[in-house]
Amino acid sequence: MMMIGNQKISMISISSIMLRFIIILIILHGTAIKCDWNFWWTYDGISGPEFWGILNPDWFLCSKGHRQSPIDIKPGLLLYDPNLKSIFINKNKVNGYLENDGHSVVFHSHYQQQNQSDTFNQQQNHQNSNLMLPVTINGGPLSYSYLFHSLHIHFGLVDSYGSEHLISGFQFPGEIQLIGYNSDLYDSYADASTKPNGLVGIAIFLKQETKSSPEIEILTSQLNQIVYRGQKTIIKSLSLRDLLPDDQNYITYDGSLTTPSCDEIVTWIVINKPLSITKEQLQALRFLMQGDIDVPKAPLGNNFRPTQSINDRVIRTNIEFKQQQQSTTKGKNCPTMKQNVQYEINQKLWNAI
The missing domain is CATH 3.10.200.10 (Alpha carbonic anhydrase)
Structure with a gap:
Protein backbone atom coordinates (compact mmCIF):
# COMPACT_ATOMS: atom_id res chain seq x y z
CA MET A 1 0.00 0.00 0.00
CA MET A 2 1.32 3.46 -0.97
CA MET A 3 0.44 6.89 0.55
CA ILE A 4 -0.15 9.95 -1.66
CA GLY A 5 -1.28 12.86 0.49
CA ASN A 6 -4.02 11.45 2.66
CA GLN A 7 -5.02 8.77 0.15
CA LYS A 8 -4.02 5.13 0.12
CA ILE A 9 -3.41 3.59 -3.27
CA SER A 10 -3.09 -0.17 -3.52
CA MET A 11 -0.48 -1.82 -5.68
CA ILE A 12 -3.21 -3.59 -7.61
CA SER A 13 -4.69 -0.18 -8.55
CA ILE A 14 -1.29 0.96 -9.80
CA SER A 15 -0.96 -2.27 -11.81
CA SER A 16 -4.39 -1.69 -13.34
CA ILE A 17 -3.43 1.85 -14.38
CA MET A 18 -0.16 0.62 -15.91
CA LEU A 19 -1.95 -2.14 -17.79
CA ARG A 20 -4.56 0.24 -19.20
CA PHE A 21 -1.76 2.56 -20.32
CA ILE A 22 -0.09 -0.31 -22.17
CA ILE A 23 -3.39 -1.21 -23.86
CA ILE A 24 -3.88 2.41 -24.99
CA LEU A 25 -0.40 2.38 -26.54
CA ILE A 26 -1.22 -0.83 -28.41
CA ILE A 27 -4.48 0.63 -29.74
CA LEU A 28 -2.80 3.89 -30.80
CA HIS A 29 -0.26 1.91 -32.80
CA GLY A 30 -2.90 -0.45 -34.18
CA THR A 31 -2.66 1.00 -37.68
CA ALA A 32 1.08 0.42 -37.80
CA ILE A 33 1.28 -3.05 -36.24
CA LYS A 34 -0.97 -6.05 -36.06
CA CYS A 35 -1.35 -7.03 -32.42
CA ASP A 36 -1.22 -10.72 -31.52
CA TRP A 37 -3.07 -10.85 -28.21
CA ASN A 38 -1.68 -14.31 -27.47
CA PHE A 39 1.71 -12.67 -27.07
CA TRP A 40 0.50 -10.34 -24.32
CA TRP A 41 -1.04 -12.59 -21.68
CA THR A 42 1.04 -14.47 -19.11
CA TYR A 43 0.58 -16.28 -15.80
CA ASP A 44 2.02 -13.54 -13.58
CA GLY A 45 2.42 -9.78 -13.23
CA ILE A 46 0.24 -7.15 -14.88
CA SER A 47 -0.57 -9.50 -17.77
CA GLY A 48 -1.42 -12.42 -15.46
CA PRO A 49 -4.79 -14.08 -14.71
CA GLU A 50 -6.00 -11.25 -12.48
CA PHE A 51 -5.82 -8.87 -15.45
CA TRP A 52 -6.87 -11.07 -18.39
CA GLY A 53 -10.39 -9.63 -18.30
CA ILE A 54 -9.17 -6.06 -18.83
CA LEU A 55 -6.22 -6.82 -21.09
CA ASN A 56 -8.61 -7.48 -23.98
CA PRO A 57 -12.33 -6.55 -23.90
CA ASP A 58 -13.14 -9.81 -25.72
CA TRP A 59 -11.82 -11.66 -22.67
CA PHE A 60 -14.32 -10.12 -20.23
CA LEU A 61 -15.47 -13.56 -19.04
CA CYS A 62 -12.07 -14.07 -17.42
CA SER A 63 -13.17 -11.45 -14.86
CA LYS A 64 -16.97 -11.50 -15.06
CA GLY A 65 -17.82 -15.14 -15.77
CA HIS A 66 -19.76 -17.35 -13.35
CA ARG A 67 -18.75 -20.77 -14.69
CA GLN A 68 -14.99 -20.41 -14.77
CA SER A 69 -12.25 -23.05 -14.57
CA PRO A 70 -10.26 -24.53 -12.94
CA ILE A 71 -11.88 -25.26 -9.56
CA PHE A 287 14.05 -26.40 -18.08
CA LEU A 288 11.74 -24.93 -20.77
CA MET A 289 11.56 -21.17 -21.25
CA GLN A 290 8.78 -18.69 -22.07
CA GLY A 291 10.73 -16.67 -24.63
CA ASP A 292 12.62 -17.39 -27.82
CA ILE A 293 16.29 -18.28 -28.05
CA ASP A 294 17.36 -14.61 -28.25
CA VAL A 295 15.21 -13.45 -25.32
CA PRO A 296 14.49 -16.54 -23.18
CA LYS A 297 12.58 -14.60 -20.49
CA ALA A 298 11.42 -16.67 -17.48
CA PRO A 299 10.91 -20.44 -17.10
CA LEU A 300 7.74 -21.82 -18.70
CA GLY A 301 6.61 -23.53 -15.47
CA ASN A 302 3.93 -22.34 -13.03
CA ASN A 303 1.63 -22.09 -16.04
CA PHE A 304 -1.59 -22.67 -14.13
CA ARG A 305 -4.57 -20.41 -13.56
CA PRO A 306 -5.73 -19.97 -9.94
CA THR A 307 -8.91 -21.81 -9.01
CA GLN A 308 -12.22 -20.04 -9.59
CA SER A 309 -15.45 -19.85 -7.58
CA ILE A 310 -17.82 -22.78 -8.01
CA ASN A 311 -20.85 -20.50 -7.49
CA ASP A 312 -24.09 -22.45 -7.96
CA ARG A 313 -22.68 -25.22 -10.15
CA VAL A 314 -23.34 -28.90 -9.47
CA ILE A 315 -20.17 -31.04 -9.47
CA ARG A 316 -21.08 -34.61 -10.36
CA THR A 317 -19.19 -37.88 -10.03
CA ASN A 318 -19.65 -41.56 -10.81
CA ILE A 319 -17.71 -42.42 -7.62
CA GLU A 320 -20.09 -43.84 -5.01
CA PHE A 321 -18.48 -42.91 -1.69
CA LYS A 322 -20.90 -44.47 0.77
CA GLN A 323 -20.01 -48.00 1.79
CA GLN A 324 -22.78 -50.45 1.03
CA GLN A 325 -24.31 -52.73 3.60
CA GLN A 326 -22.83 -56.19 4.19
CA SER A 327 -24.23 -58.82 1.87
CA THR A 328 -26.64 -61.37 3.21
CA THR A 329 -24.21 -63.97 1.89
CA LYS A 330 -22.00 -64.97 4.80
CA GLY A 331 -18.42 -63.75 4.55
CA LYS A 332 -19.08 -61.45 1.60
CA ASN A 333 -19.27 -57.70 1.37
CA CYS A 334 -21.11 -55.79 -1.30
CA PRO A 335 -18.66 -54.05 -3.65
CA THR A 336 -17.95 -50.44 -2.78
CA MET A 337 -16.52 -47.64 -4.88
CA LYS A 338 -14.78 -46.22 -1.81
CA GLN A 339 -11.91 -48.70 -1.97
CA ASN A 340 -11.16 -47.55 -5.53
CA VAL A 341 -10.84 -43.85 -4.68
CA GLN A 342 -7.34 -42.57 -5.42
CA TYR A 343 -7.33 -39.24 -3.58
CA GLU A 344 -7.22 -39.12 0.20
CA ILE A 345 -6.54 -35.47 0.79
CA ASN A 346 -8.54 -34.59 3.90
CA GLN A 347 -8.79 -37.75 5.98
CA LYS A 348 -11.34 -36.36 8.46
CA LEU A 349 -13.59 -35.26 5.62
CA TRP A 350 -13.02 -38.55 3.81
CA ASN A 351 -14.05 -40.66 6.83
CA ALA A 352 -17.16 -38.61 7.33
CA ILE A 353 -18.46 -39.34 3.85
Missing part, protein backbone atom coordinates in the same frame (compact mmCIF):
# COMPACT_ATOMS: atom_id res chain seq x y z
CA ASP A 72 -10.96 -26.76 -6.21
CA ILE A 73 -12.94 -30.01 -5.99
CA LYS A 74 -14.37 -30.72 -2.52
CA PRO A 75 -15.24 -34.44 -2.13
CA GLY A 76 -17.91 -33.66 0.45
CA LEU A 77 -19.80 -31.49 -2.07
CA LEU A 78 -19.84 -33.97 -4.94
CA LEU A 79 -23.15 -35.30 -6.23
CA TYR A 80 -23.09 -38.99 -7.07
CA ASP A 81 -24.77 -39.59 -10.44
CA PRO A 82 -25.30 -43.31 -11.19
CA ASN A 83 -26.24 -42.46 -14.79
CA LEU A 84 -22.76 -41.23 -15.69
CA LYS A 85 -21.30 -43.60 -18.28
CA SER A 86 -17.75 -44.70 -19.01
CA ILE A 87 -15.59 -42.44 -21.17
CA PHE A 88 -14.63 -43.81 -24.57
CA ILE A 89 -11.60 -42.69 -26.58
CA ASN A 90 -10.98 -44.78 -29.69
CA LYS A 91 -7.76 -46.72 -30.26
CA ASN A 92 -6.41 -44.62 -33.11
CA LYS A 93 -2.85 -43.47 -32.48
CA VAL A 94 -1.92 -40.00 -33.64
CA ASN A 95 1.09 -38.33 -35.15
CA GLY A 96 1.66 -34.65 -34.59
CA TYR A 97 4.03 -32.13 -33.17
CA LEU A 98 4.89 -30.94 -29.69
CA GLU A 99 5.31 -27.19 -29.36
CA ASN A 100 6.52 -24.71 -26.78
CA ASP A 101 4.04 -21.89 -27.43
CA GLY A 102 5.38 -19.65 -24.65
CA HIS A 103 2.46 -20.49 -22.36
CA SER A 104 2.48 -24.27 -22.24
CA VAL A 105 3.68 -27.49 -23.84
CA VAL A 106 1.09 -28.32 -26.50
CA PHE A 107 0.65 -31.40 -28.67
CA HIS A 108 -1.19 -30.80 -31.97
CA SER A 109 -2.34 -33.74 -34.07
CA HIS A 110 -1.55 -33.77 -37.79
CA TYR A 111 -5.13 -34.85 -38.41
CA GLN A 112 -6.41 -31.53 -37.10
CA GLN A 113 -3.87 -29.53 -39.09
CA GLN A 114 -3.90 -31.35 -42.44
CA ASN A 115 -6.29 -28.90 -44.09
CA GLN A 116 -4.61 -25.82 -42.65
CA SER A 117 -1.69 -23.80 -43.95
CA ASP A 118 0.79 -24.91 -41.29
CA THR A 119 3.97 -25.56 -43.32
CA PHE A 120 5.50 -27.61 -40.52
CA ASN A 121 2.52 -29.98 -40.68
CA GLN A 122 2.20 -30.10 -44.47
CA GLN A 123 5.76 -31.38 -44.77
CA GLN A 124 4.82 -34.33 -42.56
CA ASN A 125 1.31 -35.16 -43.78
CA HIS A 126 2.19 -37.23 -46.87
CA GLN A 127 4.32 -39.71 -44.90
CA ASN A 128 1.89 -39.95 -41.98
CA SER A 129 -1.37 -40.28 -43.90
CA ASN A 130 -1.86 -43.91 -42.89
CA LEU A 131 -1.95 -42.91 -39.23
CA MET A 132 -3.94 -39.71 -39.65
CA LEU A 133 -7.27 -41.04 -38.41
CA PRO A 134 -9.45 -39.03 -36.05
CA VAL A 135 -9.48 -39.64 -32.33
CA THR A 136 -13.02 -39.35 -31.00
CA ILE A 137 -14.18 -38.81 -27.42
CA ASN A 138 -17.62 -40.09 -26.37
CA GLY A 139 -19.55 -41.28 -23.36
CA GLY A 140 -19.15 -40.04 -19.81
CA PRO A 141 -21.36 -36.97 -19.32
CA LEU A 142 -21.22 -36.13 -23.05
CA SER A 143 -24.33 -36.07 -25.25
CA TYR A 144 -22.31 -35.56 -28.43
CA SER A 145 -19.20 -36.89 -30.12
CA TYR A 146 -16.03 -34.82 -29.77
CA LEU A 147 -12.94 -34.82 -31.97
CA PHE A 148 -9.53 -34.55 -30.30
CA HIS A 149 -7.87 -31.20 -31.00
CA SER A 150 -4.86 -30.72 -28.70
CA LEU A 151 -3.11 -31.75 -25.51
CA HIS A 152 -1.74 -29.26 -22.98
CA ILE A 153 0.72 -29.79 -20.12
CA HIS A 154 0.55 -27.55 -17.04
CA PHE A 155 3.26 -27.91 -14.39
CA GLY A 156 4.98 -26.17 -11.49
CA LEU A 157 8.58 -25.24 -10.89
CA VAL A 158 8.46 -27.23 -7.63
CA ASP A 159 6.68 -30.45 -6.67
CA SER A 160 4.14 -28.82 -4.35
CA TYR A 161 2.12 -27.16 -7.14
CA GLY A 162 1.55 -27.23 -10.87
CA SER A 163 -1.91 -28.64 -11.61
CA GLU A 164 -4.80 -26.35 -12.46
CA HIS A 165 -7.54 -28.31 -10.71
CA LEU A 166 -7.18 -29.02 -6.98
CA ILE A 167 -8.60 -31.72 -4.71
CA SER A 168 -9.55 -30.28 -1.30
CA GLY A 169 -6.81 -27.68 -1.64
CA PHE A 170 -4.18 -30.21 -2.72
CA GLN A 171 -2.27 -29.37 -5.89
CA PHE A 172 -0.40 -31.96 -7.95
CA PRO A 173 2.94 -31.15 -9.63
CA GLY A 174 1.30 -31.23 -13.04
CA GLU A 175 -1.83 -31.75 -15.11
CA ILE A 176 -2.44 -32.94 -18.66
CA GLN A 177 -5.51 -31.66 -20.47
CA LEU A 178 -7.00 -33.30 -23.56
CA ILE A 179 -9.16 -30.84 -25.49
CA GLY A 180 -11.74 -31.91 -28.07
CA TYR A 181 -14.42 -30.08 -30.02
CA ASN A 182 -18.04 -31.04 -30.69
CA SER A 183 -17.93 -32.51 -34.21
CA ASP A 184 -21.67 -33.28 -34.21
CA LEU A 185 -22.65 -29.62 -34.04
CA TYR A 186 -19.62 -27.74 -35.37
CA ASP A 187 -17.26 -27.99 -38.32
CA SER A 188 -14.07 -26.92 -36.59
CA TYR A 189 -12.43 -26.12 -33.28
CA ALA A 190 -12.53 -22.40 -34.11
CA ASP A 191 -16.28 -22.58 -34.59
CA ALA A 192 -16.91 -24.70 -31.48
CA SER A 193 -14.64 -22.75 -29.14
CA THR A 194 -17.20 -19.98 -28.60
CA LYS A 195 -20.42 -21.99 -28.83
CA PRO A 196 -22.59 -23.93 -26.33
CA ASN A 197 -21.43 -27.52 -25.71
CA GLY A 198 -18.45 -26.64 -27.89
CA LEU A 199 -15.54 -28.31 -26.12
CA VAL A 200 -14.64 -31.15 -23.79
CA GLY A 201 -11.64 -31.01 -21.47
CA ILE A 202 -10.26 -34.17 -19.88
CA ALA A 203 -7.94 -33.33 -16.99
CA ILE A 204 -5.46 -35.94 -15.76
CA PHE A 205 -3.22 -35.18 -12.79
CA LEU A 206 0.51 -35.97 -12.82
CA LYS A 207 2.03 -37.63 -9.77
CA GLN A 208 5.76 -38.09 -9.25
CA GLU A 209 6.84 -41.74 -9.20
CA THR A 210 10.03 -43.69 -9.89
CA LYS A 211 8.65 -44.91 -13.23
CA SER A 212 6.49 -42.99 -15.68
CA SER A 213 3.52 -43.97 -17.79
CA PRO A 214 4.57 -45.03 -21.34
CA GLU A 215 2.68 -42.18 -23.03
CA ILE A 216 4.29 -39.66 -20.68
CA GLU A 217 7.65 -41.03 -21.80
CA ILE A 218 6.69 -40.34 -25.43
CA LEU A 219 5.58 -36.78 -24.63
CA THR A 220 8.68 -35.90 -22.59
CA SER A 221 11.40 -37.71 -24.56
CA GLN A 222 12.03 -34.76 -26.90
CA LEU A 223 11.56 -31.79 -24.60
CA ASN A 224 15.15 -30.76 -25.25
CA GLN A 225 14.03 -29.91 -28.79
CA ILE A 226 11.48 -27.30 -27.62
CA VAL A 227 13.35 -25.37 -24.94
CA TYR A 228 12.32 -21.99 -26.42
CA ARG A 229 9.06 -20.44 -27.58
CA GLY A 230 8.04 -21.40 -31.11
CA GLN A 231 10.18 -24.54 -31.29
CA LYS A 232 8.44 -27.74 -32.43
CA THR A 233 9.29 -31.43 -32.62
CA ILE A 234 7.58 -34.41 -34.23
CA ILE A 235 5.76 -36.95 -32.05
CA LYS A 236 4.64 -40.27 -33.56
CA SER A 237 2.17 -42.99 -32.53
CA LEU A 238 0.77 -41.36 -29.41
CA SER A 239 -2.14 -43.26 -27.86
CA LEU A 240 -4.50 -40.85 -26.14
CA ARG A 241 -6.60 -43.75 -24.93
CA ASP A 242 -3.65 -45.09 -22.95
CA LEU A 243 -3.49 -41.84 -20.99
CA LEU A 244 -6.71 -42.87 -19.24
CA PRO A 245 -6.52 -45.33 -16.32
CA ASP A 246 -8.33 -48.66 -16.43
CA ASP A 247 -10.88 -47.58 -13.83
CA GLN A 248 -13.43 -45.12 -15.14
CA ASN A 249 -13.89 -42.93 -12.06
CA TYR A 250 -14.14 -39.20 -12.66
CA ILE A 251 -15.64 -35.86 -11.63
CA THR A 252 -17.45 -33.65 -14.12
CA TYR A 253 -18.75 -30.08 -14.24
CA ASP A 254 -19.57 -27.26 -16.67
CA GLY A 255 -16.74 -24.76 -16.93
CA SER A 256 -14.54 -22.66 -19.17
CA LEU A 257 -11.24 -22.52 -20.96
CA THR A 258 -8.47 -21.93 -18.41
CA THR A 259 -6.73 -19.51 -20.78
CA PRO A 260 -7.99 -16.34 -22.46
CA SER A 261 -10.70 -15.87 -23.67
CA CYS A 262 -12.10 -18.02 -20.83
CA ASP A 263 -15.24 -18.92 -22.83
CA GLU A 264 -17.71 -20.93 -20.74
CA ILE A 265 -18.27 -23.74 -23.24
CA VAL A 266 -16.24 -26.63 -21.75
CA THR A 267 -17.54 -29.85 -20.23
CA TRP A 268 -14.74 -30.78 -17.86
CA ILE A 269 -13.98 -34.40 -16.92
CA VAL A 270 -11.40 -34.71 -14.12
CA ILE A 271 -10.00 -38.24 -13.97
CA ASN A 272 -9.80 -39.73 -10.49
CA LYS A 273 -6.46 -41.52 -10.89
CA PRO A 274 -3.23 -39.61 -11.72
CA LEU A 275 -0.61 -40.54 -14.28
CA SER A 276 2.95 -41.29 -13.21
CA ILE A 277 5.81 -38.97 -14.12
CA THR A 278 9.41 -39.20 -12.95
CA LYS A 279 11.51 -36.56 -11.24
CA GLU A 280 13.76 -36.38 -14.31
CA GLN A 281 10.80 -35.77 -16.63
CA LEU A 282 9.51 -32.99 -14.39
CA GLN A 283 12.97 -31.42 -14.40
CA ALA A 284 13.02 -31.54 -18.21
CA LEU A 285 9.72 -29.62 -18.25
CA ARG A 286 11.10 -27.07 -15.79
